[in-house]
Amino acid sequence: SQQGEEDPQALSIQEGENATMNCSYKTSINNLQWYRQNSGRGLVHLILIRSNEREKHSGRLRVTLDTSKKSSSLLITASRAADTASYFCATVPSGTYKYIFGTGTRLKVLA
């Protein structure tokens, strides 16, 4: 079964608003990563947060990780129409080399 589950499944916001999506996972992990997928394309890595980190920033992206709750959130600030895409979290369970992807959040940013 999927290690990561994103919430919500779909999100529609206006340009300029913030978008928050969440990821939950089941086992202990080495790190958690967020990826973006534009329609019909391969995934592109956005940000990686290690299990001993609690928060990380990259441009308009802010990621948090709560290992006690086995959850992470991705915040995109001041969203743009170009942010329209699907966003996936991926975890690497401890002791494995396998990246396990969640089911994704489809974000639509309206101009």
Added chain:
Amino acid sequence: NAGVTQTPKFQVLKTGQSMTLQCAQDMNHNSMYWYRQDPGMGLRLIYYSASEGTTDKGEVPNGYNVSRLNKREFSLRLESAAPSQTSVYFCASSGDTAYYNEQFFGPGTRLTVL
């Protein structure tokens, strides 16, 4: 650098036919992966190769075989295609496995099995 390349981009097969999906990376990465993505779903790991000469099963390996031909190339073979294998297939690579780094993805192969 081309990154991760996949061939073909599209393929239509009849049930029972075989084919090989090719993947190559030019980033000198140790690890390579094959995923499938079904509509509205995340990626599911089929097989991976942590280093040249090794391969391991992922979440959904049945009906597939892989070959890590050399450090650059990792192929996925469908011996007898079934309609349930209709999907988009992505190849990915990453650097040193020990650090579980980011993955770099190819553009995908869209496979339809009739």
